[in-house]
Amino acid sequence: MKQKKYWQSFGELKNSDNYQENVQDEFGEDLPMAEHEGIMDAKAPRRDFLKYVGFSTAAATIAASCEMPIKKSIPYLNKPEGITPGVPNYYATTYIQDGDAIPVVAKVRDGRPIKMEGNDLSSITKGGTSARVQASVLGLYDTARLRFPMANGKEVSTFEAFDKMVADSLAGLGGKPVVLLTETITSVTTKNVVASFLSKFPGARHVQYDALSASGILNASAASFGKRAIPSYQFDKATTIVSLGADFLGTWLSPIEYARQYAVGRKINQKNPEMSKHISFESMLSLTGANADDRFVHLPSEELAVALNILAAVGGSVSAPKLAEERLNKGIKLAAASLKKSGSTSLVVSGSNNTDVQVVVNAINQQLGAYGTTIDWGTTLNTRQGDDAAMVQLVQDMNDGKIGAVLIHGVNPAYDYFDAKKFESGLKKVVSLSFNDRLDETTSICTYALADNHFLESWGDAEMKSGFLSFIQPTIAPLFKTRAFQTSLLKWSGDATSYGDYFKQYWLGHFGSQTAWDKALQDGVVEAPASASAGSYNGSALAAVSTVAPKALGTELVVYSKVALGSGKDANNPWLQEMPDPITKATWDNYAIISFAMAKELGIVVDDNYEVEVSKPVIKITAAGKEYSLPVLVIPGMHKNVIAVALGYGRSEGAGAAAAGVGQNAFPLVSFNGKTFAYSVSNVTFAKSTETYKIAYTQTHNQYEGRDEVVREYALEEFKKNPTILLDVRNELVEDFATETGSYRDDATLYPSHPYPGAKWGMSIDLNSCIGCGACTVACTSENNVAVVGKSEVLRAHEMHWLRIDRYFATYRDNSGEDNLDDLNVVFMPMLCQHCDNAPCENVCPVNATNHSSEGLNQMTYNRCIGTRYCANNCPYKVRRFNWADYMGADSFPDNQKGELDDAVMMMNDDLTRMVLNPDVTVRSRGVIEKCSFCVQRLQEGKLKAKKENRPLETGADGKWDIKTACQQSCPTNAIVFGNVNDKNSPVSKIRSEEQTNRVFYALEQIHVLPGVNYLAKIRNTDRHVGVAEEGHEEAAAEQHEEKKAEAAH
């Protein structure tokens, strides 16, 4: 009896009393005013009450009789052409971080960049973004940014003085070489600047260092193809995708591009339902693994063996070591069969940084004929060029006193180099200069610091893939006394031109005419891809790969990077810190993720109380001679002998108020194997300690109170056989409620339906394309001024995200009646206000603060709201958020909140940080409910644009969009489609009425709230059974629950 149920937490899975109690009371605490000693506790409450009334009336009278504040209106002296206050300008530019380069369009309102949008013109991203790209605009207003040049920890007043000091230092090196240590540089002009700088200093060299290295792939490419580069992977052309631990949807190489391509193969055409097959082999549950059709776990030390086994199984002449686990072997067989079937349209990728593994992966792809079809050597990916060995060599040389000066740009080895101590001691022996944007771990120990401009303040270019250029143009004048680091390099190599001029001159020469250059800058991207090429494969490297079976290495630990934080450069970005991790749903921390089995071994009881209790047991881990005390999170889908810890946490004070002291730094667990960095450790020992630690995770907030199923999922074959399987559910509702007319919509309610004379807004979310990356969550935060509440508030379920992504696990129950937690599917479901046509929230508001618009919006009027929270209680989707405190400082003095709210929240209230607020959206104050508005400000703007141009509104018909919601715009996979349902030609109405009729469903359709958001059922290309159990699992569980209750009553 294999049954399955979708669950978000262990509590839900077991559905026991404690869990029920927890979810029933959405607002399980009293209003904060009752926490203090209230007037009711006083000895003479009536008198005190009168006193308070008297005082407040008098105070209010005095306050009201004051004169209104005088406001000034200060116009421009000379208004620049093209700028109209109140009208946003959009500039194409490029997001740059850790070597990544993503074409974006920055929305600039009244001189301030306030929102990042993807650049639709880029064929790489097609307008897609990631959470980090969305959040990068906040980085511009980061309070921890370095505001002036510094030497020996003191401010230097002018650039000239600073230049002189540096020039003197560089002149006095006594013949020792200068080294430029940077992140991967993709910019053509910057490379030229670097070259001319290096040529001025004899023996100087340039070292590129990637904290999250791809040296393994680069080395393997050099071995197999004689070219140290990364080819273009084309997931859209693949019919079978096998990922060996590569989190290509979340963090691996170029996730936005891959996610977009991946979604192409995952979209279902109803008439001919076909999709790619995606199999993942990994040690921990990654975002990519969560999206896989079939998923198998192995130990990190087995990654080479797994790759060799696949190679052998697809016909490679290699002797593969035997693997012990039966399930894994089955998986390899399954993968090989699918790969062989797909042949040249297969794609195998590996996230390993081990050269040997990558050599084997190259051999697999060569064996399958993937080169030239799904892997293109004509275009290479340039965003990772770092060489681990060169970095290790540099640190050695620094310690050996062979280096004169190190100039550091964009990297932070004192934090993210595996042997940071050695780097620090080396740095003390050289003249050191940092161009980093803050006093981070490295910069704070450098002799000189001269911050580079933020990318939104810079000129520049990036060639993220060969032939694909993206330009950077400033959207705001530098906020602080910072300077483009290229300008500094030019200056110190004796060239007085600024980089801005240098850059313009270069590209003007390249494009030949001002018009062509202007267009390039305006579009932001220029693409001249080379024709696809298979490269010249050389199999000799394979012979050197060891085929010895892996030894048992005890418990192993993997360090991984999170979708939100990456290598930790963005750690001071509260939007990213507060974005729940797609898998664990935890915010503001890193922790040790362990399996269910390991938890049992440790004596951690994973019962219904597990998630309800925020205090997590702490374990002591000893790995590679280092000791860590980390709280544990139990997550299904982990290998039973693997512990996973996220990178990017544990930053120093200098990183900023939001980053400092959050989590622990896991970079020391990285090691160097002689060729490349290794991101796993074996022979780890661990023990449970008596301590506990609170983890703020949103998993148990906002529950559906036992209503199900919220998500719908089917296997591809099942769907093909029975395409109307979903409609049967609806037919049941018609039978139950609308036997006479057959219209469930009209008949199942007492209320009259709303007329929608003009537009009727609707959204469609394709669960098949949604990968759960969280870009929409951050885009929504940025667009709608959603407050950051800090860890202490998330712990109390006070997070404010208007759009959350629900993560469901689905597991089988095996014959013993236990849930097999390894054999799982994960479904992501973006959940936002559903804008119900029969909205339960509207009926219960005593002050009519939430009501229905003639365009189908469930409107929330903050000024009417008195905070009864009835609406949130009555919302079946739990998407309404209550402002427990004045998070945004909308109506109080910031000092009042110090100590009450976390430092990160206070940081968001800084005058500098508040510049990121969208002036078209009200900043909510304490005591009101808020929720998704379907980006009503964008709807109004789009409608007005159409009105002014005297034409009908375009909501996506023929690819013309007046309106895209922030979440839709940010989505890398186009999972979200928004538009006017009344317009028969709009994509959203086409999806509902023609294209996807068999997959359209509404969340909790049976409660007849008539949502304005529809979902498209998830289809999984697997032979396993997916979807809910056919026979009464829930009923059984409910019965069980009732019985338990009855027992308790006795």
Place this chain on the structure above:
Amino acid sequence: MNHKRKIFQTLYSVFILTAFLSISELVSAQDGKALFNQKCASCHAIDKQLVGPALKGVEDRWDDKKMIYEWVRNSAAVIKKGYPRAVEVYGQFNKIQMTAFPELKDADIDAILGYIATGGAKAAAPGAAPVAEQSAGKESDSNMLYGILTLILAVITLILLQVNSNLRKMSDESQGVASAEPIPFYRNKAYIAIFAILLFLGAGYFLFQSAQGLGRSKNYQPEQPIFYSHKVHAGVNQISCLYCHGGAQESKHANIPSVNICMNCHMGINEYAKGPKLYREDGSEVDGTAEIQKLYKYAGWDPSTKKYTGDAKAIEWTRIHNLPDHVYFNHSQHVTAGKQQCQTCHGEIQKMDEVYQFADLSMGWCVNCHRTTKVQFTENKFYSIYEKFHEDLKNKKLDSVTVEKIGGTECQKCHY
């Protein structure tokens, strides 16, 4: 019978034709005026020299009408060609080039010329829409009337009550019934109760009224750093509002013009001599020329050398119209899409010297207007999606579509 019908038909068609012609004439004149105000009025007046020459008799000064068309569309080209009148005008007016209007067609220019020829003298201030002041006045009159009536009735009631009690007392006395000692009315419980209730109601009413008025500032008229008279600019000289407040067409803000826009005209106009005398609130006279000098100081303009010194300073105007932060108001929605006159909300600005806040800008005021104002329903193609309303209009089920009808009074049209 047939014969008669024919005559009737002819008459009818003639009537229609003349009506049509006169209407079309009206339309063109109307267009000419509108176009003049929109395109020309910022630099030209009909019978007075502004930045550009007075346009009265312009057709006589140019011997070739075609050259006028060309000149309007692209004056630089005409000068380049060396057309004598063009070169002459260019020289006369400090070689300031006239803005090119390539979008104007011959017919448009004819319309403008026609408007100039009719003298334009009859033209009133630009589109001053009659404002609801009158009706408001009426309402307050009748309120007063009701108040007085109520008061009189109340007094009569009081007197009657008093008379009644006196009569009763007398009748009691005459019939020999012993009656209690009369209580003076100020100790009479009934009177006290009535008085207390009235006081409570009255105080409540005033409290409510003044509480509602908190934060509203109707008639607010602050003193500005420069005595800038809208009457002189928009009224006497008929400069289009949008020449300075161009933002009103495209932005949520109407925008106070930047100093360079003032200087467009004031580079040439450096004294205030011919206009009506200007007075401040306190009755003191304003020296217009001195006010222009203030502008020069802000702009950093040296009128003697006719050059910018570079020493400029922003003008800190005092903002008059303030909406709370939780209100979204967009000028372009009202001006461009809704085709509203500025005066609808700002009052007869062309008659104000220093501007004051005309409306209280309360929500009730906004909503009332949205309830009665008709949208450009058939004119603007945006509204084509409202198929049902179009049908109802055709079937005469609806006579017009107001802003409210299309959701203009819903919360989230202004609050989000």
